[in-house]
Amino acid sequence: MAGPGWAPPRLDGFILTERLGSGTYATVYKAYGKKDTREVVAIKCVSKKSLNKASVENLLTEIEILKAIRHPHIVELKDFQWDSDNIYLIMEFCAGGDLSRFIRTRRILPEKVAHIFLQQLASALQFLHGRNISHLDLKPQNILLSSLEKPHLKLADFGFAQHMSPWDEKHVLRGSPLYMAPEMVCRRQYDARVDLWSVGVILYEALFGQPPFASKSFTELEEKIRSNRVIELPTRPQLSRNCRDLLQQLLERDPDRRISFKDFFGHPFVDLEHMPSGQSLERATALVVDAVKKDQEGDLSSALSLYCKALDYFIPALHYEVDARRKEAIKAKVGQYVSRAEELKALVNSSNRALLQQGTCARDLLKEMARDKPRLVAALEVASVAMAKAF
Ligand code: ADP
Ligand code: MG
DSSP: OOOTTSOOOOBTTEEEEEEEEEOSSEEEEEEEESSTTOOEEEEEEEEGGGOOSSOHHHHHHHHHHHHTOOOTTBOOEEEEEEOSSEEEEEEEOOTTOBHHHHHHHHSSOOHHHHHHHHHHHHHHHHHHHHTTOOOSOOOGGGEEESOSSSOOEEEOSOSSGGGSOSBOTTSOBOSOTTSSOHHHHHTSOOOTTHHHHHHHHHHHHHHHSSOTTOOSSHHHHHHHHHOOOOOOOOSOSOOOHHHHHHHHHHSOSSTTTSOOHHHHHHSTTTOGGGSOOTTHHHHHHHHHHHHHHHHHHTOHHHHHHHHHHHHHHHHHHHHHOOOHHHHHHHHHHHHHHHHHHHHHHHHHHHHHHHHHHTTOOOHHHHHHHHHHHHHHHHHHHHHHHHHHHTO
């Protein structure tokens, strides 16, 4: 197979240029289509020799399945070819490099950035989980970035791991054990849940600058993997409670006690429901329509609650929007809703006080307000800050 320093291989319909990277099994080149559009792609050359478990035929069937997959946070597999030595995967080109380099050049990522990346990774994993596909080799080198200006994360290099044991014929571990779940290294018996451990390691590395098992020697690394000590999180930088809780639940050595896929997708720090997406604006608008209706009917507290729920979707909608004019238009609308919500908050608060002064029993209403208030106030604060920053 073509290694570093070798001329790129020849391939029908493409001009292969610079080497983008190489991993455990393959070398990836940047390439141009020979057609008029000169489409830029990345071509991954996998040596057939590295395929030990399943036959090449099985693998080709699997690639056909991967080709049908379309998700905004999964690298698109456009096509594939093969010859006597290699299989060539023609993929979408990701100009932002991989997450490993992104973290290294910044040393650590702020929680807010790590959070957005985590949501994008989780949405890709949820999509794959629903199709019974596990990755089994999740690590920052296998997570690519669409561009450096507005990086969107793209999951790469999956669907192969099932065919390639992490142990070679001489029982030597392939790849880095830093991201592998302990059961993969120690017991050699594992399932899809190893992906959740790896997500924990990736999040840990993004926030603290190195993976939890980072070691100076192989002996130290082995000891850390085989130990049964609970993974301790550094006290600095300060992180939200939800973020720490999720890390601790992902980095649970025993897969039976590790957070489940269902609980991971629903965890408050992952919060896929409020992830910036094409649907955010739709959901926000539907809620605001209801809010205006309640407002017109004079049901102020329901209107307030609906405005706040809508704002929980407007903020991600603003993050998602790339068109500057449309972004401005949404921003102007959000400004109006924030103002109206603030007015309503004052009105609802004063009417509650009035009710109390009248001696009317409004305990239920107050209880509900008290329960909802921190969330409402938080949503309003987030919206106000977001507005002040003027996106
Ligand atoms: P392997 O199976 O050998 O690990 P990968 O698919 O992970 O191969 O690719 C190796 C490296 O090549 C990645 O870490 C990344 O730096 C680079 N790379 C892979 N795919 C692309 C792509 N689509 N666009 C840009 N760079 C890529
Ligand atoms: Mg890889």
